[in-house]
Amino acid sequence: MLLHLVHETRYAYTPTVESAHHVLHLRPAIHPGQQLLRHQLTITPPPARLQELTDVYGNCRSYFSLHTPHDRLTVVADSIVSTLALSTGPENTLAGLPWEQVREQFRYQAGAAYDSACEFVFASPYVPRDEAFAEFARPSFVSGRPLPEAAQDLMERIHETMTYDSKSTEVGTPALEALQLGKGVCQDFAHIMVACCRAMGVPARYVSGYLLTSPAPGQPRLIGSDASHAWASVYCPVESESAGMALADGQSPGVWLDFDPTNNRAPGEDYVTLATGRDFLDVSPMRGVIRGGSRHVLNVAVTMTPITKLPEAE
Structure with missing residues (x-):
């Protein structure tokens, strides 16, 4: 597109x-x-x-x-x-490790090789660590579940639980407050999903960008009617032996899978990525x-x- x-x-x-x-x-x-x-x-x-x-x-x-x-x-x-729409859904064979195995891979181990994705396991200014996020995430992260499936289920539950309300929060509203309110905007939905994944020990990052909106049938596109958007991206590593690829220092084989909890879907060719970071502040x-x-x-x-x-x- x-x-x-x-x-x-x-x-x-x-x-x-x-x-x-x-x-x-x-x-x-x-x-x-x-x-x-x-x-x-x-x-x-x-x-x-x-x-x-x-x-x-x-x-x-x-x-x-x-x-x-x-x-x-x-x-x-x-x-x-x-x-271009990429096929990086839960069926992707390079991204099907159980979530517990991913968590263990990112636990601190003395002398372990540096992995650039590990930075996205820790708290950040807009995404603090709190037991409330872990409590919300646990029903999705059942034992032995492949990480992409767990993230998919988490996205669906956030979409079902949270109410989109453009007047409910502000740019600086903490993710925990939005979770407690049960409503927010796309920034809040993304922050909550990132926080829940990190609470389970899984790397997740914030993505800023745009989503192509469609006008009502028979109506022209309005100039300036679109808006900035945000979603979450979850890192799904794989075994080095099965990846069959050469990697730079600080990187491990795997993929970042995008999830949009605001719209309960995987971003496709109608999305444009601007930047990725720990949270909105970046x-x-x-x-x-x-x-x-x-x-x-x-x-x-x-x-x-x-x-x-x-x-x-x-």
Whole structure:
């Protein structure tokens, strides 16, 4: 699927902002199911400095600074992405280890080789360790169950138990509070699934991105009507002998399987991945520090449109 994605962020400040420093995660990722064909970042007013770096999780992170007074800031990320549905469901033979075996693989052992996935077993700022997550997860993680099946069941139970309510939580709402409330938004659903997996000793990470929405029958697509989305990804390793692949230091054979508890489905070609991290704090689309501008109005518009061919370059 060929998708044209426009993510527009507009700030209006009162009083004027004297200087600002911002970090962006707005460049779509590149992975086996997703290729970035074109990307353009437009910032108004033009920044004094703009730099792109790769963060510790492999995401493209943009940094820019503004040193002149401004009462408006507009950031537009315009991308064209080609997506492909991958067969990485529970039936995948490379991902069928019992969950207890995966847990044991990621227990601390003196002298064991480093595995980069182990970082996603530990607590993070938005995903704390708490017995409530383990208690919720246990019915899905029954003895001997293959990890993909356990994660699938956990996703379904979160979807059935939680109520989607766009006004129930805020960006900084902890996952535990959302679980106790029994409602939240996609960020909360993803955080809860990540927290439950980690509580069982299984590596899980947070994924930020977009989901293509469909208008009502007979209605045109609305500009700016889409939104950022989030889901969870669970790491499913395999025995090195059966993988038959050469790996870099710090990596083990296996796959990251994506689960969307908000929509109770596996992400497919109608999803676009922006970035992955321990939780939302690692991959927020835009955050920063400003001097001045004690009050602001924020407007975010996302439009993702299927296209049939690559537009001519301007």
